[in-house]
Amino acid sequence: MRFSFIKSLAATALLVAGSALAAQAQTPEYISLTTGKPVQLGKAPGLKVKLLSASGPVKTYVLIFAKGDEIVSGLTEFAQKYDVKAAHYQAIGDALSAKVGVFDYGRKAFKVIPFTEPIEVSSLTGDIAVYNGKPVAHTHVNLVTFDGLVHGGHLFELFSGPTIELILTVEPTPLYKKLNTEFDAAIIDPALTK
Numbered sequence: 001m002r003f004s005f006i007k008s009l010a011a012t013a014l015l016v017a018g019s020a021l022a023a024q025a026q027t028p029e030y031i032s033l034t035t036g037k038p039v040q041l042g043k044a045p046g047l048k049v050k051l052l053s054a055s056g057p058v059k060t061y062v063l064i065f066a067k068g069d070e071i072v073s074g075l076t077e078f079a080q081k082y083d084v085k086a087a088h089y090q091a092i093g094d095a096l097s098a099k100v101g102v103f104d105y106g107r108k109a110f111k112v113i114p115f116t117e118p119i120e121v122s123s124l125t126g127d128i129a130v131y132n133g134k135p136v137a138h139t140h141v142n143l144v145t146f147d148g149l150v151h152g153g154h155l156f157e158l159f160s161g162p163t164i165e166l167i168l169t170v171e172p173t174p175l176y177k178k179l180n181t182e183f184d185a186a187i188i189d190p191a192l193t194k
Contacts, residue, residue, distance in 0.1 A: 019035075030104065031112055039072055041076060044073050049061055049063050060168070063078060063167075063171070067161060068096070069077070071164055071166075086115060086173055088168070089124075089169070092164075093162075093163050094120055095118065095119050095143065095161050097116050101154045113153060125141075129174075166168035
């Protein structure tokens with residue numbers, strides 16, 4: 001009798017601990033663009049850059065990310081190094097992992113959706129503008145999981161698989177962002193363009 005009581009107590013403790021871990025694992029992470037952590041530079045050491053063409057002040061580059069390079073870090077570092085004040089880009093490739101977000105209007109923050117398995121990057125697109133004196137990359141991405149489903153959102157982190165191939169065009173007219181307090185987000189304001 002005493003053994004079955006202890007066995008039952010142990011099973012209940014495991015069930016409670018398992019439920020607590022499951023609840024903790026399901027608690028979503030939220031990131032605010034204005035109060036979140038700044039982008040860490042230096043996380044794309046394998047990035048290769050080549051100027052493809054220049055037509056007056058308009059320049060087009062190819063950025064080739066190597067396995068393990070973090071895309072947001074590499075884009076930000078490129079923009080700072082080349083003093084980019086306005087650009088647009090698109091890419092395809094493969095990723096080892098990623099974090100994307102979907103904006104939650106009630107929280108004024110992005111709900112983070114993690115991808116921990118390798119995924120196909122079927123589309124990655126974005127722009128670069130200046131906010132608080134620094135270039136900021138704003139990227140959206142579509143990711144395909146092994147079941148063929150497409151997932152997408154605002155890109156927070158993406159580690160390249162074999163490669164991410166990105167074509168980026170730098171424009172001569174700077175774009176500037178300002179804080180939109182309704183959404184707590186930095187948004188391009190054409191009126192600030194000089």
